[in-house]
Each structure stands twice: as C-alpha cells, then as structure tokens.
Amino acid sequence: MLTLSDLSLQRGGTWLLEGASLTIQPGQRVAIVGANGAGKSSLFQLLLGQLSPERGQISLPGGCRIAHMAQEVHASARSARDFILDGDHELRHLEAELAQAEAADDHQAMARIHGELDLREAWAAGRRAETLMRGLGFAEADADRPVSDFSGGWRIRLNLAQALMRPSDFLLLDEPTNHLDLDACFWLENWLRRYPGTLLFISHDRDFMDRVATHLVHFDRRKLEAYTGNYSAFERQRSERLAQQQAGYERQQARIAEIQGFIDRFKAKATKARQAQSRVKALERMEMIAPAHVDSPFNFEFPVAEKVSNPLLSIRQGQAGHGDTVVLAPLDLTLLPGSRIGLLGPNGAGKSTLIDALRGQGALLAGERTTGEHLAVGYFAQHQLESLDLDASPFLHLQRLAPTASEQSIRNFLGGFNFHGDDALAAIRNFSGGEKARVALAVIAWQRPNLLLLDEPTNHLDLEMRQALTMALQAFDGAIVLVSHDRHLLRNTVDEFWLVNEGRVTDYEGDLEDYERWLADRRKDEVAAPRRPSAAAMPAGKVASSASGGAESSDERRERKRAEAGLRQKLSPFRKRQAQLEQQMDQLQSALCEVEERLADPEIYAPENKDRLKTLLARQAEQKRLLETAELEWLDVCETVERMELELG
Numbered sequence: 070m071l072t073l074s075d076l077s078l079q080r081g082g083t084w085l086l087e088g089a090s091l092t093i094q095p096g097q098r099v100a101i102v103g104a105n106g107a108g109k110s111s112l113f114q115l116l117l118g119q120l121s122p123e124r125g126q127i128s129l130p131g132g133c134r135i136a137h138m139a140q141e142v143h144a145s146a147r148s149a150r151d152f153i154l155d156g157d158h159e160l161r162h163l164e165a166e167l168a169q170a171e172a173a174d175d176h177q178a179m180a181r182i183h184g185e186l187d188l189r190e191a192w193a194a195g196r197r198a199e200t201l202m203r204g205l206g207f208a209e210a211d212a213d214r215p216v217s218d219f220s221g222g223w224r225i226r227l228n229l230a231q232a233l234m235r236p237s238d239f240l241l242l243d244e245p246t247n248h249l250d251l252d253a254c255f256w257l258e259n260w261l262r263r264y265p266g267t268l269l270f271i272s273h274d275r276d277f278m279d280r281v282a283t284h285l286v287h288f289d290r291r292k293l294e295a296y297t298g299n300y301s302a303f304e305r306q307r308s309e310r311l312a313q314q315q316a317g318y319e320r321q322q323a324r325i326a327e328i329q330g331f332i333d334r335f336k337a338k339a340t341k342a343r344q345a346q347s348r349v350k351a352l353e354r355m356e357m358i359a360p361a362h363v364d365s366p367f368n369f370e371f372p373v374a375e376k377v378s379n380p381l382l383s384i385r386q387g388q389a390g391h392g393d394t395v396v397l398a399p400l401d402l403t404l405l406p407g408s409r410i411g412l413l414g415p416n417g418a419g420k421s422t423l424i425d426a427l428r429g430q431g432a433l434l435a436g437e438r439t440t441g442e443h444l445a446v447g448y449f450a451q452h453q454l455e456s457l458d459l460d461a462s463p464f465l466h467l468q469r470l471a472p473t474a475s476e477q478s479i480r481n482f483l484g485g486f487n488f489h490g491d492d493a494l495a496a497i498r499n500f501s502g503g504e505k506a507r508v509a510l511a512v513i514a515w516q517r518p519n520l521l522l523l524d525e526p527t528n529h530l531d532l533e534m535r536q537a538l539t540m541a542l543q544a545f546d547g548a549i550v551l552v553s554h555d556r557h558l559l560r561n562t563v564d565e566f567w568l569v570n571e572g573r574v575t576d577y578e579g580d581l582e583d584y585e586r587w588l589a590d591r592r593k594d595e596v597a598a599p600r601r602p603s604a605a606a607m608p609a610g611k612v613a614s615s616a617s618g619g620a621e622s623s624d625e626r627r628e629r630k631r632a633e634a635g636l637r638q639k640l641s642p643f644r645k646r647q648a649q650l651e652q653q654m655d656q657l658q659s660a661l662c663e664v665e666e667r668l669a670d671p672e673i674y675a676p677e678n679k680d681r682l683k684t685l686l687a688r689q690a691e692q693k694r695l696l697e698t699a700e701l702e703w704l705d706v707c708e709t710v711e712r713m714e715l716e717l718g
Contacts, residue, residue, distance in 0.1 A: 070094050071116075071239070071267070073293070076125035078111060085111055088125075089293040091286060094665055095238075096658050096696070098261065098268040100278040100300060103288025104366075105503055105531045109271045113137065113241050116269075129239070136237035138245060142224045144217035149207070149227055152216050153198040156231035160191055201230040204256040205249070206416040222248035222451075233260065242270040246277050247528050250416045251554045252588050263651060263707070265700055273532045275300050276556035283658065297662070367537035369485030369511070371447070371545045374519035377406050378441020381520050381548055382427060387436030389419070389426040396422045397572055400436060404520065408548040411559045413577055413584050414569030415591070420552045421450070423569055424522050427550060447518030449526045454505045459498040463488045463508050466497075467515050486511045487534075502529035510538070519547040527555045556581050640713045643706055650703040657699060661692040 071093040078086045085108030093099055101109050114120040115127060117137060129135075136156070145152065155161060163186055170178035186192075199212050205226045211219075216227060225248050232242065246254050258280045261268060272278050278285070278300035285296045285303045296303045332349055380403050387400030396419040404410075404427070412420045425432035428448050429440070458466065463486075467479050483493045486507045497508055506529050513521070521542075527535050535558065542549060542562040553559055560581060568577040568584075577584070664685055667673060673682050 070130070072126075072128040074126045074128070076115075076127070077123045078108065078115065078120070079123055080108070080111055084291055085288075086122075086293070087291040089291070091293045091295060092669065093267060093269070093284070093286075094662055095267055096265070097284050097662065098264075098282050099270070099284045099286055100282035101269060101271045101286050101288075102273075102278075102300070102303070102532060104533065105501070107288035109288060110243055113243060113269070113271070116239075116241065133239055134235075134237045135239045135241065136232050136235040137241040138232040138243055139228045140225070140243060142216060142228050146215045146217060148213050148215060149202065149219070150195060150198050150212040152227055153201060153230045153234050154194055156234035157194065157236065159236070160186075160189060160194060163189070163191070198230070198234060201233055204253065204260065205230055206253045208417075226253070229257075238266045240264060240266055240268045240270075242268070244271055244273070246272060246274045246554060249554055251413070251556070251584075252415050254554050255585050255588060263703075265704070273527070273530060273535055274555055274557075275532070275535075283655070283662070297666075365533040365537055366487040367485065367534050369482075369514060369537060370541050371514045371521070371547070372517045373546050374443070374445055374517045376443040377519045377547070378443040380405050381408075381441045381444050383439045384426065384433065385437045385439070387426065387438065388434045389422050389432045390434050391422070391432065395434060395572070397426070397569070397574060398435075400426065400433075400574060402427075402574065404548050404550070406519065406548060407546070408550075409562065409564040410548075410550045411563035411566045412550065412552045412569055413566050415588070418569045419572070420569045421524055423574060424448075424450070424524050424550065424552065428522050444520060445516065445518045446520050446522060447513035447516060448522045448524075449509060449513055450524035451528055453509050454502070457497060457505060457508060460496050462494045462496055463511060464493045466508060466512050470512070470515055482515060483511060503531060503534065506530055507534065514541070521545065521547060521549045521551075523549070524552045525554065526551075527553060527558060640710065643710050643713070647703065647706045647710055650699055650706060654696060654699050654703060657692055657696040661689065661696060664689045664692060 071091075073089060073091040076086050076089045076091075077084070101112065103109055111120060115122060116129075117135065142152075147155075163182055167179065167182045167186070170182060199209075202212055203209070207223075207226070216224065219227065229242070229245055232240065245257060249257065254274070254277060258277060261270075261281050268281075270281070280299075282299045283297075285298070285300060287294045287296065287303065287307070296306055298306075383403040384400045387402075388395045388398040389400055390396040390398075400423075412423065414420050422432050426438070428446055429438055461469075463483050464476075464479055467482065468474065471479075480493055483489075488507070488511075497505055500508070506526070510526070526538065530538065535555065539558055539561050542551075542558075549563065551559065551563055566577040566579075566584070568575050579587070668682075668685055668689065672678065673685065
C-alpha cells in the first residue's frame, strides 16, 4: 500500500500540503482532483522521487514498479512502435544482454536470456504495442513512422501508450484524456478498469472518473481528503460538507423557478410555444448542476447577440475537404437559432473539417454556403491559442475589440474568467495552457456571437472551469455546434447529435451510451473485415462508390467469414467470463477496502474489541484469497481472449 504520513510540501514559497496524510490500498483506482496549482502534479513528482517533502514520510512497498506518463516527448527518429516498446525497460535490458551474449558467443547466457524473454512473451511485445496504438486512435501504418512525424497531441498519445506498455504495480497518469477523442476515451476506460495494479490519475473529465475511479482524493486547503466511490459520489459527499455555502445553489434554484414560471405561463400559447420548449430543455440541463461547485472562482456567460438571422447558416450540395481530397459529401445542412448540436464520429472522420466548412475557412471545396445577414460566429479550437498575442494582456485583448468600453466593464467581465487585479494586465506569454484557453473563451464571449463552433474546448481546463463553461453554454441563447470528448459537457449542453462517418453527416438518433455501443460494434466489424473506402480517400469531385481490384473471390470470402464466425462463437464465452470476473473483482476489491478501512480505525485494536478484530482479520484474509484467485483466472482468460482476437485479426 501507499502511505503518506504528516506530509508537508512547498513550491516557490507556497505551501501545497501541510501535515497531510493518506493511505491507498493495493488495487484501488484513485482519481486525484483539486484546483489548478493545488499540487496534484507535485504529488506525482514526490512519488517518483523527483521532489522531497519538507516534512513527513512516503512509504511504498519494497520492489514496487512504478510507471508514469511523461508530459513531453522530444522529436526522435525512432519508430512509434519502438518508442512504445521502450516503456518495457526490463524487456529492453534483456534484449541488450542478449546482444552482448551473441557478440561474445556465450551460448549459456544466450539460452538463459532466451528463456527469460520467452517467459515474458517477448515474441508478442510488438503486437501488444500495436494494440495500444490502435486503441489510442493510431492508424496501422503509424507504427513505423518516426516520432518526429507526429504533432504534439499525438506524441502525448505515444507517451500514454509507452506508460501502458510498461509492467507496473503503480501506474501514474496525469491528464490521460487530454488530446484523446471520444473513441480513444472509451478504449482507455476499459483498459484501465482491467489494470491489475494500483492506479493514480489526475483528470478533469467527470465521466472518465465516474467510469474508472473506485476512490477519489481531493486537494482541499493543503490537506488530502479521501472519498470512497467515483466523482459523482464525491460530489454528493462534498455537497453535504458544504451545506453552509448554499447561497449560489439557492440562486440557481430561484432561476429554475423563474424558468418554470415562464413555461407554465406560455406553453399553451402558440406564439410562445417554441420559447417555452427551449426553456424546458434548459431547465432539464440546469437541474443536473450539483451544489458542490458553489465555491468556483469562475462565473461568466456568453452575452446575447443584439440581432439574429433565421436561418443562421446553410450549406447545399457541399463537398468539404482539403486540397484535392474530399472528406465529406454531400453536405446539406441548416443551422437555426437555438440549434444545439454535438458532433460524433471516429477519429479522422472529418468533424474538424465540418467545423471549418461551417465557419467558411477554405474547407468547402464545392457547393453553396449561405449565411444570415446577422451571423456572428464564435470559434474555438486548440490552435486558436497560437493566434493570441503573447505580449498582450487579457485586458488588452478585449480592449482592442471594444476601444470605447470602460476599464471597469472589461475588468468585471474578465473577473468571471478568474482574471483579477494584476492577472488581467499581465502578458499571456507565461500563462499556462488552461489560462490561455480561458483568454480565448473570454475573447469569444466578449464579441457576443450568435453561433458557437467549439472544437474540443475543454482541453487544459480544470473541473471548475469546465463546470462554469457548461453553465454558460446552458444559458446561451444562440446556436452551438460542439466537438468534445467530455461527455458531461455534451450531455448537458446539446439537444441533438450529428454523426460524421464514412464521408457523410447524418442525424444520430441515439444518445452517448448508444454511440459507445456503436463504436464497439464498429471495432468488431473492422476486425472481421476490411473497411470500405470512404470519401476521405477519394479525389475531389469523385465521391461515388468504387470496388477495389484484386479482392478475394466470393467462395474465399464465404469460407473466411465462416471460419471467423466459428472463432467468434468460441470466443464469446471467454469474453462473457472475462466480464463476470471483472465485476467479481470490483466487488471483492470494494469489500476488501471496506474491511481495511475498518481495520484502520485505532479503536478496533482496543482490548474490548478483540473478537471484532479477529473477525475482521479473518475476513480480510478471505477477501484477499478470493481476489487473488479471481485475478489469476482473469489473467488466464485475458490471455486466451487476446490470443483468439489476434487469430481473428
């Protein structure tokens, strides 16, 4: 287990922890949350031995293997596959030893090393690395590309894959979902839920924490507060602790009553029916906000545009893409005031291309784009941060847009984004990624758009800022088109989904849970058969379907499909048993944690509690035995599933 005892840490003259204590049991999956700058990443540096505390102790089991996700990777000529394999240090060490033994013609050493490599299944290491790459959204051809070919976001995915490749007892992940799309988030959740060691991860993605975490640690007033359960459970428990701070929550309830009053008055009037319906949807979204965020430093809104056109924007018979390549066609879309659309689709399907076509930035290769007279677009994407003037302050960015605005009005507006006092006047050159993102959002809101096109707006934003953005979008009266891997943001701000897939944009009738199942089925289909060429692979103006030459004969295809169907039928009970064992291990781990929490109570060791202590110790031993048995069976089943899936592939 990991134990922190009376720990105190300061950075740059600021105390991050003072007398903090924490115990983490083996097998727990612990989400680390807290405000930016609270010390979450510093805690990881302590565990990695890169920092030393001012006071207190850190205790880890002897021989504990720690894997962590690096935040940066330098350009390298090494292939992506080799870079990921480098994460398995012991494998690389054995390979180096083997090379030395071969050079020395030492047959005894060679035999020993080959035996160790065989025990480690080194022959399958390359396939394991490629499996990690596929799960994180890389194409098959990417495995042989040099690391230097990838952009910063994709290099972070390589760092994540390298950390997952390394055998470990403790896994430390800092913001693993940043720069992932929704498909990769689903895959990573499933991988981490099966991870047999102890997981500590920093995240600002509520749904990701809800799906992965069994426990949560909150940095609060320089202490570490431990909670049992996922993020939603933490929110509920913390809300109870913050009962005396309900003023903000009560204001929200008053707003709900105001909206409900409008609905009750006007829902029966034809002239007001549309407005009443929009408020019904706003009310449904607003009710999901928890009072645990009443102490947030952020409180802003997207002001209402003075004039609105109807429709705002339409594209007819459009083709969108880049250069000579058509990615999406045909496009027939209309955006009306009040439209709230979330874009879904696999990585590379064209969601960002669609956003570019909607905003009229060169992606529309053919067709007609018609805009309303009063269209005002607010656009956010990560590369927008690069266009900010690094030598200008947040204040100056807004002042340039409205030279006649008063200083106080600009300061008040920036205060909602937590830029107060000197921070509002500081050059943004040294701002963090999250602070720059807040500046970019403030610039957008200041211009009073009636159409928001948002491409992954939550990267680098902490939980409180994400919650504030969610609330601001809920109250926004204009149209929204949103791409995000943050399911909480999608679920609480959009009313409908468009699916971007295989060169087309279509209405998606399901919800995010349906979409997850759709993705899972799609991955199975890709294993069973090659993908059909999409519009993304076709030259401009040629979006008709085409058959690939040299395809297998119909008899061969039928025989292959029969063989694959038989193998899938054999695989099915193993997958079912795998899921049963995962559920069983979760239940056993929860029961074990409950027993160990009771054993952590000093009163249990009092003489009068001798019988209770004996019972708890016996129960602890039994839970550990059952958990170990289940884990051993689970590992055997996983190996069988992986082997059969490779045969399918």
